[in-house]
Amino acid sequence: MDTVRYIIDDSEQAVFKVHRSVFVKPEILEQERSKIFDRCWLYVGHVSEVRNPGDFRTRVVGGRPVIFTKGADGEIRVFLNSCTHRGTLVCREREGNAKTFRCFYHAWSFNNCGELIAVPGEDAYGPNFDKGHLALREVPRLAHYKGFYLLNFDAHAESLTHYLAGAKEYLDIIVDQSPTGELEIIQGTQEYDIAANWKLLAENSFDDYHVAPTHITYFEYLKDSGVNVAIPKGLLMPRHGLGKALGNGHAVIDNQTYRGRPIAYWMPMYGEEAREEIAQIRAELVSRLGEERAYRAADTNRNLLIFPNLVINDGSSVTVRTFFPLTERRMRVTAWAIGPVGESATARARRLDSFLTFYGPGGFATPDDVEALEVLQQGIATWKEVEWSDLSRGMTKPIEEQLNTDEPHLRAFWRRWNELMQTD
Amino acid sequence: MSEQPQISRAEIEDFLYMEAALLDEWRLDEWLGLLTDDASYLVPPNDAPDGDHHDTLFIVADDIHRVKARVKRLKSRNAHAENPKSRTRRMISNVRIRSVVDDVASVTANFVIYRFRRHEQIREYVGRYEYKLRVCGGDIKIAERKAILDAEQLAGLGSVSIIL
Ligand code: FES
Ligand SMILES: [Fe+2]
Secondary structure, three states, X not given: OOOOOOEEEEOOOOEEEEEHHHHOOXXXXXXXXXXXXXXXXXXXXXHHHHOOOOEEEEEEEOOEEEEEEEOOOOOEEEEEOOOOOOOOOOOOOOXXXXXXXXXXXXXXXXXXXXXXXXXXXXXXXXXXXXXXXXXXXXXXXXXXXXXXXXXXXXXXXXXXXXXXXXXXXXXXXXXXXXXXXXXXXXXXXXXXXXXXXXXXXXXXXXXXXXXXXXXXXXXXXHXXXXXXXXXXXXXXXXXXXXXXXXEOOEEEXXXXXXXXXXXXXXXXXXXXXHHHHHHHHHHHHHXXXXXXXXXXXXXXXXXXXXXXXXXXXXXXXXXXXXXXXXXXXXXXXXXXXXXXXXXXXHHHHHHHHHHHHHOOOOOOOHHHHHHHHHHHHHHHHHOOOOOEEEOOOOOOOOHHHOEOXXXXXXXXXXXXXXXXXXXX | OOOOOOOOHHHHHHHHHHHHHHHHOOOHHHHHOOEEEEEEEEXXXXXXXXXXXXXXXXXXXXXXXXXXXXXHHHHOOOOHHHOOOOEEXXXXXXXXXXXXXXXXXXXXEEEEXXXXXXXXXXXXXXXXXXXXEEEEOOEEEEEEEEEEEOOOOOEOOOOOOOOO
């Protein structure tokens, strides 16, 4: 039994602390695997990645190899990528289109709806051998919200819609950016490790307190390119917004943009020739959504965390990012760019270019985030002596006045994490 | 047919070795001097190495402005991912001149870049370069350099905070 509490949460005293052991102890990760990753809804892929019957993507989600695929019957499924015969991966390609998945070991074949359709030498099996019971196993639960597919390894989990709680409203603002309501994942996957505990990236993804000091070179780059951005005294963000809990551990930061947005806020880096198209994109938003909602879509940034490990950042571009622990001190991050279906070639190129200014392993900001998390992980090898981390910014203010540079959203993540870790 | 510049593999090799040395020694301003005014520097994603950066999300897709900004950033003490600076050692081999059209030589080469940093595991970035080199007189300039990684995913290579 652990005698140390994981968090100290005292609103009265405006104290919020996280015990650093939760980032370094292998036992904690063991518990997280069963209490969090085996029970929460986990992102697996987007509808646009399996457009045609037979399309598939193989991924590792929650520690399990899976196949995200559309069957010949048009249904999207997620199979556990494990042969029902002895367990071999039935699909070793990253992606493709297949009518069948043939396990090479003894050559059992499954169709893309999962049915076992061929077993060499079937006559050697007894009367209890039933191909009907040996189909590829599907994950216990699969559901989508507006094209974002999430799975759950707990057959009794609450519905995805219920689970998403207030996060749906924020997904809606992103989906609304597409004239048809359809988005697509853009080719090109960024898959990299960070030598740090996975929860540090959950925090970092929407920690706006770090943005100015950690990303000084990014702000300099913006300034040099002609964006009117002054880094205020005290190194806080150029524009304040809000931090918000959305229920079930989901949370968001929401602020007016201080840079450009491919949808639909021009900045000098996009070039004069982009002004007109961006104005047109914005006009389409206004006519379809009305001025107020168009303002939300075009002029405001949001970093959304869907508990435990799906991050959608809607800033210099829109990125979908998920991450899983490999060990208690290493995670694997997978990130994609997403954009409206039918976007013009110039708008698409601008979206990708804008993405790379900030995000990604070769961007001007993400490498410094990676460095921050890695040196944090190194620092907390001292956890027995320096036990607690502080996350109390803004706690003295009423909840609706807490800023993006405060930490109500980080606290929302931790409260939910703590709650789940107390379950059996 | 226009007069094609005569350029030998040995000359190209000398040039690439010199470039590698500048990068290993963090002499980034001098390295910028090797680029044409419209040069680009590209690192395609591991899962779409043949993609086009206009419709594919790259790891790096710098035009000359961004590559200059990248150098400025890397020279700053606030480029935390490279402060303190990592040590790198570049091995360039298998240099081949694939074609020479007008004054542009298409050159490919293999690379291994070892990156060392305190408290970090060694990283080995392995792949091939595709260069477009502009040859005028005896002078060689880089019009395009693409570093294509062989790794299936970055994984343990982490982020790409150095110039590959
Ligand atoms: S393990 Fe797949 S056919 Fe035997
Ligand atoms: Fe950051």
